[in-house]
Amino acid sequence: MAGKDVCDGDSSSISVPALMCSDCETEEQVGLFCQECQLNFCEQCRNHHLKRKKTKSHNVVPVRQALYRTLSRNRHMCLVHSGVTADCWCETCNSFICSKCIPSHKKHNWSTIDDYMVRGKKNIRAKIDAFRSTLMKYRTAMNDDVRCSEYVMQCTSHLREDVCNQASIICQEVNKMKEDLLNEITIFQNKETSKHTKNETKMIAEMTALNGLITKADQELKCCDSAPSVAALLQKLRSDEGTFECPENNRSQPPVLTRPKLVDRSKLVSLFGQLEFPSTDKHEKVVYEVKAKYLKTNTYRKILAICVQEDGNIWVSIDGNRFLMLIDEYLETIKKSCDTEFNVVSMALYKNTDIVFTRFMNSCVQRLMGNGDRMVTVADLYPYYAKGVCVNSENRVLVCAVSNSKMPPYKIFKMTARGQILMDISPGDDVRENLHSPYRLTSVDTGEIFIVDTAADDHRVVCIDKQKDRYLTWAWRGEGIGSVDPLGIACDKHACYVTDAQHNKIYVLPKKCNTAAVLLDESSRETGPRCITVDRKGIIWVGCNNGIILKIER
Incomplete structure (x- = not known):
């Protein structure tokens, strides 16, 4: 804002011309100037000007200290008061106004x-x-x-x-x-x-x-005229009777093609x-004695992820929903979470209240706070897609991520809840056996990490054990139980639990043995167990492809 000081030099040598008050239009005792309005005032009008709500904070100075702004080239004249410059703008009326119009616009x-x-x-x-x-x-x-x-x-x-x-x-x-x-x-x-x-x-x-x-x-019968001739002819016919067989004895029946009513x-x-793994008598199939409840939700869609809170309520992600459902143990809906923008495919409980989760085809790790009302981003792992997520006993977030670019095909991150990466595992690290495409993972209190690896034609579960900063791995491919296709994974202090939706089975994988046992085999029900979690009471919760939730107590 350009301005010019009118008292440039000795004030005693300056002759101030007569001024007119902008309000009362008098020339007596006019010696004050408003810097914001660029208007002259007498003493009485100055007091009224400073009492107004919208002008009480204006800077009113003696005219000798006034700084006059450079006039705009596009000067607007007041349409109401002829010859008066319109220096103000009324937003209510959307028009120019002058200082004389202000009393009629004081509520505007x-x-x-x-x-x-x-x-x-x-x-x-x-x-x-x-x-x-x-x-x-x-x-x-x-x-x-x-x-x-x-x-x-x-x-x-x-x-x-x-x-x-x-x-x-x-x-x-x-x-x-x-x-x-x-x-x-x-x-x-x-x-x-x-x-x-x-x-x-x-x-x-x-x-x-x-x-x-x-x-x-x-x-001969016509020539028979005596009893002896008739007897002789009859005897001859009797002897020839056994020469001819009945034609029906030589008939055979055609075969019948039996067609099944349904496709096998x-x-x-x-x-x-199908890839079959050999089994020996030493590793026979074992079925654990369990008490399972089949809880039917109000949907037939896939349950993608499941997480149990400390109070027993359950967060559930259903295929096609852009929010999580919070239900109680009787499957009554409590509330919906905020919009997650994509399907949640993996989630874990963080500090008993919050949820950390990953979404379909997304590189971000998210955190659900405020009982599901607020979502924040923990970390963006781009160009990697975040797949499985879990929280270990130290409240560290573990994430497995894969990439379709020329970068390393996968990484396993260990980070804080604020997204600070503490460690990552990638191909070429000191491991006995590289992973191919990590999909889901879980961690136990002793430090081992169990990972579902969806390698092409070789789905398996790999255990990574940290010992003296060196990672050792071994793989479980279903020895002793036949073909497997692991999908979801969870663990407690005793063992690791794996779901197999393709074969409708749930397996127990002891931490110190690569021979798994069958926890639940319900092939006839076609439930398709997909995601799995274990709550603090040791109860196993399984989400299935047909909307069923299994509650398993050992």
Whole structure:
């Protein structure tokens, strides 16, 4: 704001021209000037000016100390008071006003033009910044959608290839079975044709002989005129009676093709092929005695993640929901969490109240606070996608993450609840056996980390044990129990528990042994156990693909 000091020099040598008060329009005792309004006042009008609510904080000085602003080139004249400059702006009326209009606008929202311009530009800049922030969110969302779309396209391409390969194998097996059946039918048909031809030739010969016998017997019967001749002919016919067999004795019944009413899924699965692991008598299948309750929720969708609070209430993530459901042990809904923006795929309890979780195709680790009402970001692991998450006994957050880029394919992070990374494990570290694609993980009080590794054609559970800062690993691939496809994982101080949705089983994996036992085998119910957690009381909670929650007490 440009200004000019009118008392530049010795004030005693300056002759101040007569001034007019802007309010009462008198020229007597006018010696005061308002710096904000750029108006002259007498003593009485100055007091009224400073008593007004909107002008009481203005700076009123003697005219000799006044700083006059440079007049704007676009001067506006008051439309009500002719010849008076409109120095103020009424936001209520959206028009220019002068100092004489102020009493009629005292209840309106008005200010000087300069003040309004400063505030207006500040508000416009804030709006622009808000729009710019929204634009960045759009760009981030679009980039995430592009990455998600690329991932989906890649997965669907692999799925199409697998389906075509499997269909080709099935077609080959079906064609082979068809050829075998047709060959058997042809062999039977040839045998029956040969047998029919032979029987037909024999019957024609016997029919010819029988016809001759009948003709001859008719002729001899006409010549029989005595009892001895009749007796002789009758004796002859009796002797020839056993020569001819009944044709019905040579008939054979055709075979019948028995067709099943329903498709045998086990036979179809066998056509696709399945990796079987050998078992010995030493490691026989063991079924634990458990008490399981099947709790049916009000949905048939997949339960992606489950977490039990200290008070017994359960946070549940359901496929397709952008929020978590808090339910009690009787499956009554208590509340919904805030919007999580994506499906929650893994979560763990943090300090008995909060929840840390990861979301589908997202690089961030989130934290749910305020009983589910507020969500904050713990860490952004980009370019890695955060998969499984757990919290160890030291309240450290463990996260397994994978990447589709040329960077290391995976990392396992150990961090604080504020996102400070304390340690990470990646390929090339001092390990006996590298991981391929970590999916879920859990930790025990003694420091071991159990990881579900979804390596191609070799899903397994790997245990990483920290001993003197060196990591040793061993893998469990289902020895002693046949084929496995591990998915969810949890643990307590005794063992590790693994879900297998494909085979509808839950396994117990002792920490010091690589031979697992079957905890629950309910193949007939087709529950599809997916996610699993263990609460502080040792009760195992399992979320299934069909909306069922299993409560297992050992």
